[in-house]
Amino acid sequence: MNIRLYNARILTMEKDRPVFRGEVWVKNEKIAYVAAAEELEAEWDRDFPKINWDMEIDCRENLLMPGFKNAHTHSAMTFLRSYADDMPLQKWLNDMVFPMERKLTGEDIYHLTKLAILEYLTSGITSIFEMYLTPDTIARACMDMGMRCVLTSGLNNFTSSIEQTEEEYLKWNQKQSLISYQLGFHGEYTCSKELLYRLAQLAHKHRAPVYTHLAETKKEVEECRRQYGMTPAVFLDSMGLFEFGGGGYHCVHMTDADMDVFRRRRLYVITNPASNMKLASGIAPIAEYLRKKIPVAIGTDGPASNNCLDMFREMFLVTGLSKLHEEDAASIDAMQVLHMATVQGAKAMHLSKCDVLAKGKYADIIMLDLHQPNMQPIHNIPKNIVYSAGKSNVCMTMINGKILYRNGEFNVGESAEGIYAKCNEIVKRLTEAER
Secondary structure (H helix, E strand, O other): OOOEEEEEEOOOOOOOOOEEEEEEEEEOOOOEEEHHHHHHHHOOOOOOOOOOOEEEEEOOOOEEEEEEEEEEEHHHHHHHHOOOOOOOOHHHHHHHHHHHOOOOHHHHHHHHHHHHHHHHHHOEEEEEOOEEEEHHHHHHOOOOOOEEEEEEEEEEOOOOOOOHHHHHHHHOOOOOOEEEEEEEEEEEOOOHHHHHHHHHHHHHHHHOOOOEEEOOHHHHHHHHHHHOOHHHHHHHHHHOOOOOEEEEOOOOOHHHHHHHHHHHHEEEEEEEOHHHHOOOOOOOOOHHHHHHHOEEOOOOOOOOOOOOHHHHHHHHHHHHHHHHHHHOOOOOOHHHHHHHHHHHHHHHOOOOOOOOOOOOOEEOOOEEEOOOOOHOOOHHHHHHHHHHHOOEEEEEEEEOOEEEOOOOOOOOOOOHHHHHHHHHHHHHHHHHHOO
């Protein structure tokens, strides 16, 4: 499908390229052309090129930019949204989350993931880094609705296995335009040493990066020290898990030695500020990571612990909490945060063709409405996005060249109301069984 997006402000997220006025052309799933208005005038005659456009959209000087990359989430946990709140992390997990999760079927997870995808689209999220119980049904939900998804294993002592993880890794890393797979495990505290050793062997076999929940709470770090005499990052590195890269979700309580591991292994910190704040896990030292040249991406975490799948809120909290933590209002600039939410997220997820708006990249594009009070006056658009914008400003979300959300309407093959009804039916069954 040939789509022309014209009369737009454009933020490509390419290095040192400011916002400009111009056009973006999309051919099938990729970007065919990005140009400033003056380039168009110079390159083309007065007669516009005779292209058979399937769709031409006047952007009305609204902003086109790359979609946000949600670099850590558990989408199907929509079923626990506002069910288990205002509790410490370990009690929340052991008393509320794990017992309910044991009742889930793969088909439940398929439908519950669809609900999250609707929310991602309204937030301008075009890729998710997904860790949950049934990767195959999650992948099916994403393909059915057009969401780009990087699956990662939640391997632990209780679910999945090394054999299943390798099978999934090989299956979903065939040539797929929307789905890919990275090795991972739930966390040091839910995996035996033997299981971690076998995963390290698998990572070496495929020369693959590994991702995990890491240093989320003080308790996690203290228990790892008692058991192994090392902090989690140092311990996992000693097992050979990070020799081919990867990263850690949360990374709130990190020592200098942990940061040395991350810098040496080129690991990504994937911060989840809303979840960490709500569960009182702490504030990640993001400015310190940046000073040490450790790359940072941003995730929402799951909708049971957040509870909102909103990258605008995450971006604001990344910079706001850092300023508070550092007692320095200049600790992290808005453009750095925007870079984390787009380019760095794509790099953390190994989505090299989804990082910026440029010819040959996948057409994962969002349009932000600048004609709303919260975006006026237009002094500095990137700062407005981080400090002022919200979901209400997302007026279009395109993934792989397909417009899935525009002006409040979804184009995902089924009605939003139908998805809501199915998810409420699942929740009713699970909660009634709990009683």
